[in-house]
Amino acid sequence: MRRIVVILLSCSLLFYEGCTTSYYKKSADKETYAVIREKGATIPNMDRHFTIEDTNIFSLELPVSTNVDETLGSDAESEREARILSLDAALEVAVHSSRVYQRTKEQLYLQALSLTLARHEYDPIFFGKGSAAYSVETEEAVAVIVDPITHLPTTAVSDNLVEQKRVAGNGSTGFDWLLKTGGRLSAAITTDFLRYLSGSPQTFTSSQVAANFVQPLWRGAGYTVAIENLTDSERNLLYAIRDFSRYRRTFSVQIATAYYGVLQNRDTVRNSYLGYQSFKKSAERTRALATEGRTKQAELARLEQQELSNQSTWISAIRTYKQALDSFKIQLGLSTDLNVILDDKELEDLKILHPDISSEEALKVALTTRLDLYNVRDKVEDSERRVKLAANGLKPQVDLVANAGLDSKPNTSGFFPAPEPNRYHWTAGLNVDLPLERKAERNVYRAALIDVRVAQGNLEQTTDEIKLEVRDGLRSLDQAKRNYEINEIAVKLGERRVEEQTLLSELGRGTAEATVSAQNDLVAAKNALTAALVGHTIARLQFWNNLGILYIKDNGQFEEVNRAID
Known part of the structure; x- marks a missing residue:
């Protein structure tokens, strides 16, 4: 008896020492990452260095702001010594720090982890007790x-x-x-x-x-x-990797959209401030004319009211910008206490790059490259395979x-x-x-036949939805381009009107109503011009994403297709 106890305890202790929790974690990671690399090798744009380890980096060498932007008023000083985050840096931070992105990676890891068990079930499983x-x-x-x-x-x-x-x-x-x-x-x-x-x-x-x-x-x-259970697990991981590869594109477009949205809000602050300063000058000029009796007090009151209204608009724009910036930090996975601002040069460098591709070419590319469409096609095959499996269940x-x-x-x-x-x-x-009782199996078989029709319907619907996305993307791009061209003209006309009304006011021949209208229209046209430029840029990125050809690097930065013209 003593010999048995000693042997059992010795074996248990030796096994425990060799298989600590750290060992199991490393073993799971090694096998799971190997499975992901194996399956991901054939998937375009898959992260070749996939890991779920928390790399939460913010050690990027970022330039520091030394200027104070007066358009932010009392909030300007808070951005002194802030680190300037470019779009590329923001994308790199996002793929390492974003909580949503990390959770998506973990879901893929868990799917691969389940496959390692499904494969293991077909190996000899040894036991000793x-x-x-x-x-x-x-x-x-x-x-x-x-x-x-x-x-x-x-x-x-x-x-x-x-x-x-x-x-x-x-x-x-x-x-x-x-x-x-x-x-x-x-x-x-x-x-x-x-x-x-x-x-x-x-x-x-x-x-x-x-x-x-x-x-x-x-x-x-x-x-x-x-091997149906193994086949199902293998294909589910393939689908998950395809979904993740497509998610990487979508995620980068989302980050770029939010990034340009913050810059657009910052530009709105700038335009609102300049409009407010313009009204202040107009009010001061009209106030001097009213003192000399060269204009009516009603004209002065109208300008002063508009000055206050523009001041309120400016203050509201600052609040909207700060709120958008904090929300963007959260989206990146950063603390809202971190003093970070976005690079205005990114907005200055934007220009209209219109894709040079026809609708027919775009549809052909999308139906060839969209990974989600591959998944839906393969699920039709899955449903057909399960009909055969269900039929097998009806046999003796x-x-x-x-x-x-x-x-x-x-x-x-x-x-x-x-x-x-x-x-x-x-x-x-x-x-x-003998198959004397097969009602449950009969129901499974009939449900499998219905699933084939459902899968085929999903394939048809997904194909139509992709076609709709591509065509709508082209329409959105055309609309954004035309809006930009229209607002370019509107800004020039607005600037001309403001100059004219300023000259008339200095001569005492202008009216407050005309001045207010010209300056408000100019501010609105500038905001609309920036919105059109940003809108076209985002629509272009989304269009390449809808075609499935927006290339994403390992650091989350995207690389557009070169086939575009000014």
Whole structure:
């Protein structure tokens, strides 16, 4: 007994020392990342250095702002010494720090992790276990007496209770193997040990080597049926990697959209401030004219009211900008306390780059490259495969069953008596389950037929939706380009009107209403021009994304297709 306990404890301690939590984590990561690399090698634009480790970097060498922008008023000083974040830097920070992006990566990792288990289920799974117990029970004493008649020894049960003490143990090791033919093979070596400690000490041991094999011959038979769980896991990971690859594009476009949105809000602040300053000058000029009696007080009051209104608009624009900047920090995964501003040069460098591609060419590219469409197409194949699997479930169950083993000599001494070749046993036969009750299987089969139609419908709908996205993307680009051209003219006209009204006011011939209208229209035209430029840029990025050809680097930065013209 003591030897059994010592051996079991020693094995447990050695196994525990070799398999700490750190070991299991490293083992899971190594296998999971290998699976992702294996599947991702064929997927365009997949992150070749995929990891879910928290790299949360903000060690980028960013320039520091030394200027104070007066258009921000009292908030300008808070941006002194702020780090200037370019679009490329923002994208790099986002892929390392964004909580949403990290969660998406973790979902992909978990999908790959489940595949490692699905694959492992078709490997021989080894086991080793054992137990040991010490037991005590009381029983009637048995004595040997001499029969007074025959004078021969005989046994007799007395009323006295005696303690019976014993130790028992058993151990087994073997494997269980799910075969890709649908069969299952298991084998084990077992040993049993029993020793009585009270009375006349006795020891009994036995051992056995046994194997068991079950192979379906009809229902559940065949490679395709047997590995369905593995096939499903393999394809689910492929779908997840495709989705992640497409998500990388969408995520970068989202970050760029938010980035330019913040810059657009900053430009609105600037335009509102300049409009407010223009009204202040107009009010001061009109106030001087009113003092000389060259204009009416009503004209002055109108300008002063508009000055206050523009001041309120300017203050509101500052608040909107600061709110957008803080929201963008959260989107990047940064603290709102971090003093960061965006690079105005990114907005200054924007220009209209209109894709030089026809609708027919764009549709052809999208239907060839869109990874989500590949997933929907493959799911049609999945549904058709499951119809065959469901049909297999309607068949009779006929299994070949066999087992064999070798036994040791019973009640022998020693720790592990070896099984003897001449002490064998084996059986072979068939287990049959006639399909007298298959209602559940019938329902699965009928549902599988419906799923085929649903999958085909999803394919048709997804194809139409992609075509709609591409065509609508081209229309949006054309609209944004025309809006930009219109607002370019509007800004020039607005500037001319303001100059004219300023000159008329200096001559005492202008009206407050005309001045207010000209200056408000100029501010609105400048805001609209920036909105059109940003809108066209975002629409262009989204268009390339809809075509599935927006290339994303490992640091999240995108690379546009060169086929574009000014």
